[in-house]
Amino acid sequence: MEADRKVKLVLGFGDQRREIEVNVPAEDPIPWDATTKFSVVGTAAPRADGVAKVTGRAKYTHDMNLPGMLYGGFVRCPVAKATINGIDWSAAQAHPGVKAIHDFKVKQTRYAHQHLIAIAAESRQALEQAIALVKVDYKALPHAARFEQAMVDGAPQVHANRPNIEAYSPSGREKAVQEAMQSADKVVEATCTTQVQNHCSLESHGIVAHWEGEQLKIWASTQATFGVRRDLADAMNVDEANVQVICEYMGGGFGSKFGAGYPGLAAANLAKLSGRPVKVMLDRREEMTDVGNRPDSVQTMKLGVSKDGALGAYKVDIVGTPGVGRGAGARNPMIYAFEDRLVARTERAVATNAGAQQAFRAPGHPQGSFALETILDLAAEAIGMDPLEFRIKNDPHPTRKAQYKDGGARIGWKNRKPNGSEAGRFRRGFGVASAVWYQIGQPQGAEVLCRILRDGSVQMRNGSQDIGTGTRTLMQIIGAEELGLSLDRVVPFIGDTRDPIGPGSGGSVTAPTVAPAARQAAYLAGKELRAVVAKAMGASADDLAFSQGQVVHQKDATKSMAFADACKLIDQGEISALGKRSKNFQAFEGTVGGVQFAEVEVDCDYGIVRLKKVVALQDAGIIINRRQAESQLNGGVIQGISYALFEERVMDRQLGQMVNADMEMYKIAGAVDMPEIESVLYDVSNGGNTTGTAGIAEPTMIPTAAAIAGAVHNALGVRVTSLPMTPDRVLAALAQKEKGK
Amino acid sequence: MHPPDSEKPGLSRRGFLKGTGLSVAAVGLVKSATAAQEAPAAEVPTLSAAQTHEISFELNGQTTQAKVRTGHTLLETLRDQLDLTGTKLVCDQGSCGACTVHLDGKPVNSCLVFATDVAGRQITTIEGLAKNGNLHPVQAGFLHEDASQCGFCTPGMIMSCKALLDRNPSPTRDECKEAISGNICRCGTYFNIFRAVDHAATLMKGGR
Structure with a gap:
């Protein structure tokens, strides 16, 4: 057994670098750091599944049409709180299109449109008819749909x-x-x-369940394939070994799709009862009220x-x-x-x-950030200090310190005038806010299988999913980097629990958890290949390295051979190695930093906040794919803009109903709402894992609303303390300012 | 708290569709509400041959027949009967653009089009853009600029962008925003989409 090695790494960025000694387990390669020279890591590689997505060939759970498949849906209780005395589904059961009914056995409902029973039918039309045939005998009870109702004596x-x-x-x-x-x-x-x-993910929560004897095959729109497997094995009392969960593509989750949930339980039960595959996809109202x-x-x-x-x-x-x-x-x-x-x-x-x-x-975080940055801006105002200077003084994080200065220059902070000094209908302002995130990945959270085949092609396999962040491409890039190959020689597979374990995509852990396991897998498989080649050419495996499609003999270049030729030496048909996710080691800071700036123009006659520009600076660790990292940074900012200015669930307090449970009245930022966005990725060698990968899905959304609020504050000279900053709220703040004079 | 303002007149369109078009479902819903209490299940309207219609139309360049039921939307016909699942169902009311296809060369929300209304007409879906394995320039632009994250809005976005470039080969940024203002991307990929349109415009003019 080989021993662990002590390795000195250079961590940090720019002039903020430190040398740190870490202990590297024998099975891991030397960790990447600020001195590593990459061939494909950090380039703007195309998405591995890009062609499938732009041609419509990518099959989502929503798209599954299995032979004999039934449609599943729900009978719901219309009122916000009720006692369920009984449910008469005899008429629905007699409907010729109805094949199974599953009862959730709810005795008391606690929110409007809570699911009661699930029905599987031959067609959507038959399902709709059957749902309408069910008679629910309920007694409505007093409810408290909003916090001010729920808090009173x-x-x-x-x-x-x-x-x-x-x-x-x-x-x-x-x-x-x-x-x-x-x-x-x-x-x-x-x-x-x-x-x-x-959340309003475009693909609603949905599952297709299909029993093949004792085996349960599931297609799920999920951000945790293995979580769904566990949930359904538990609920259906079958071995996890007999449950297969597939999620090759999924249309967004944002945190709402971790388990099988009640749609999964419904699909699995209805499929079992009917002996046919069952597809359950929530409709938009259900998606917005019940998940x-x-x-x-x-x-x-x-x-x-x-x-x-x-x-x-x-x-x-x-x-x-x-x-x-x-x-x-x-x-x-x-x-x-x-x-x-x-x-x-x-x-x-x-x-x-x-x-x-x-x-x-x-x-x-976004709600906490909005409040905390508000009180900081008010404090800076109270002592007559520039809010950016105030943050630089108080924030000790080296990455954010650099980002404050960099971003301030990019947004034109020097043009910022004192709060409320603009007059007239259109008033301009600047704001700033910051974020922290914690992820360097889950120790032991993933395993990746790397297979090197005799024709020189390579598979990278992991069973976790891609929620839009690019897991598939990440594995492809890491395999190619480690084995010195071009991207087209490496074929990544994800989204099937028959492949090795991976994390649920929460906490921005997927990339920093999967990447080191992928790297170890490719490293170990490559090590085995080097041994095969070394034996054949009578060299030492330690002298061999992978670079530019070659197995390079580092001391005698004449002995180098093409990777594909080297693979022909593999006796047993292929080499495969399972890479595990080692423990995290010391990191640069242990957290990743981000800062965002906003420039707005407020129309004070109508209270409309017009966002002119956002500068978003994000520590992104060692960047695996520059293009996808930038997409994610943009995406976080845009969801933050939407949160700041548009989105809001509206509840009718009397009826206890969400009144805008659709995409018409629930407003989400669209193309015409886009300001200029300058996305600035910070390549920071954070250490912590062998690839230095950081997850950035979450921090990129945190400070946007607070930065916009700061800019509105600067423009108006009064704080809008409530989100979203819709015209009525802006006008109310202005009116309050007038009153205070 | 208050209802957010709305720029789009979608509710009225939805009301129209539900009120007139989906008569099978609507009658079923209305009737069954009372039928369940008073009458046996025999009262329930079931699907019969009289309620299906055979239509013929040109789909992605091929003459295509489909049996559609009264009230069926073009979207349901494409996805459920013809297994062309690239076109997505998201909001089901014309608010999000995920189901955008071309009807006689113009972009429409296929969730708002009755299948019977496309008889004799031309439909192009996302599956019909690539020719002989070559991506359409708009698809190539989306790939080049990474204009998909989860990818669920992508087919509808591409169809809206193609319609823009078909009528305006050199759109400005504002024209591009306007053209996809009916398409929602929840992952926030708009900038990549703007750049993808620019890239596609260059490709369509013979540039690289």
């Missing part, structure tokens, strides 16, 4: 077994915080509110600050509604140098009669 109790308000215990620092506030030069206060945001959302928040803050801009104590009280789910905290990450003992945080999750929250791209 005597409010209807959402859950039978627990109170509406779940409070998390205070930090125990209240006294220290209170004392520090008293000695602060200035104390600023603010209350910010944020809205419920819907998750980002909780809203009310964040009440108090911040002490000294005249020279040093932060003192910080107190925040957070209220959020998880609907009938659990946990709704806004994350106020302390990325600015707050002293830990001077932060007091209280949090209350308020249950409501509304659909349960689910993880949504950086859960808690």
Whole structure:
């Protein structure tokens, strides 16, 4: 057995570099660092599945049409809360098109349009007819669909077994915080509110289930193939070994698609009952009311600050509604140098009669960022300090420190005027906000199989999924880099649980978890190939390396041979190696930093925020594919813009119904809403894993709304403290400013 | 809190479709609500030969026959009967553009078109763009500029972009935004799409 090696790595970026010694396990290659010379890593490679996507050939779960397939759908309870006395589905069962009915056995519903039973029918039309034939005998009960209804004394109790308000215990620092506030030069206060945001993935939640004897074959629109496998094996009481989950393509998840969920249970049960494949795809209303959302928040803050801009104590009280789910905290990450003992945080999750929250791209962060950056801007204003200077003074992160200066120059921060100094109908402003993310990947979270075939082609296989971030291409690039091949020699396979384990795509972990396992797989397979070649040519395997389609003899170039010729020496038909995900080692900072700037022009007659430009600077680790990293950065910013200006779930408090559960009235930013976006990727050798890969799906969305809010503040001289910053809210803020004069 | 403002008149279109077109489903829904309480299942309207229509139209250059039911949309016909699943169903009300195809060369939301209305007409879907294994310049542009993330909006986007370039070979950025203003991309790939259109415009003029 070979021994672990101690290796010195150069981590960091630009002039911020450090030498760090790490322990590398024998089975891992030497980690990539700031000195590594790459051939394909970091280039703008085309998406491995790009042709399938642009030709319409990519098959999503939505697209599965199996022979004999039935359509599954749901009978739902129309009111926000009810006792279910009975469900009469005899007429539906008698319908000639109906083949199976599954009862979820719900005794009490807790939100409008909660699913009660599932029906499988021969056609969509038959399904619609059958659903209408079911008679639900229910008794409507008083509900509390919004937090102000759920928090009052005597409010209807959402859950039978627990109170509406779940409070998390205070930090125990209240006294220290209170004392520090008293000695602060200035104390600023603010209350910010944020809205419920819907994921609104374009492909709705859906599953196709097909039983072949004891084996359950599933096509799922999911961001966790292995999570779906586990869920369905548990629920259907079959061995995981007998469950296959396929997700070659999926149309967006953003945090809402981790498990089989009730659509999966419905499909698996209906398929079992009917003996035929069953497809369950939610319609748009169902997608927007019954499979998750980002909780809203009310964040009440108090911040002490000294005249020279040093932060003192910080107190925040957070209220959020998880609907009938659990946990709704806004994350106020302390990325600015707050002293830990001077932060007091209280949090209350308020249950409501509304659909349960689910993880949504950086859960808690965008709402927390909006509030925290608001109080920081107000503090800077109170002491007469430039808000960018204020952040540079208080934020210790080396990457963000560089990004503040870089981004400030790119957005033209020097043109920024003092808050509210513009007059007239159109007023211009600049804002800035920051983000932190934590991911360098899950230790032991993935395995990748690398197969080198006798004709010199290579497979890279992992069973996890691609939610749009480019997992397939990532594995292809890493295999090609490690084996010195061009991309067309490496064929990646993902999205099938018959392949080795991979992570669920949450927390931006997929890339930094899969990439090191892929690299180890290619490294180990390559090592075996080098041994084969070395034996054949009478050389030492240590003298051989892979480069530009060749197995290169580093001491005697005349002995080098083409990779494809080397593969002909493989006796057993192919070489395969399983790469595992080793533990993380020391990282540059342990977190990745991002900063965003916004420039707006506000139409003060109509209250319309016109976004002129966003500069987004993001630490992206060692960038595997520049083009996809940039796509992801743009995408995060655009979803942030949409959150800042447009998106909002609207609940009717009397009826307890979401009134805009469609894509007409639930507004999502479109092409005409796009400002100029300057995306600046920071190549940072973060260390932490052998590929230095960082996940950036989440941090890129966090600071956008806060940066836009800062720009609106600068333009108007008054803060809009509520999201989305729609014209009515902008005009209300202006009116309040007039009143205050 | 308040309802967000809307720029698009989609609800009325949806109302129109549900009110007039989907008569099978609508009658079924209305009738069955009372039928379930009072009458046996025999009252339920079922699908009969009288409710299916044979239509013939040109699909991606080929004469195509399909049996469609009253109220069937073009989208359902393409996806469920002809297994052309590149065209996606997302909002089902003409708000998102994912189901965009060309009807006689013009982009339409196929979820808002009755299948019976395409009889004798020309339909082009995403599957009909590549010829002899060669990508259409718009597809090549999307590939070149990485204008897909999850890829679910991509077919509809490409059809809208192709329609733009068919009528305007040198669109400005604003014209491009306008042309895809009815297409929603949830991953936020708009900039890559703008650049893909520029790239395609160059290719279509013979450039590289």
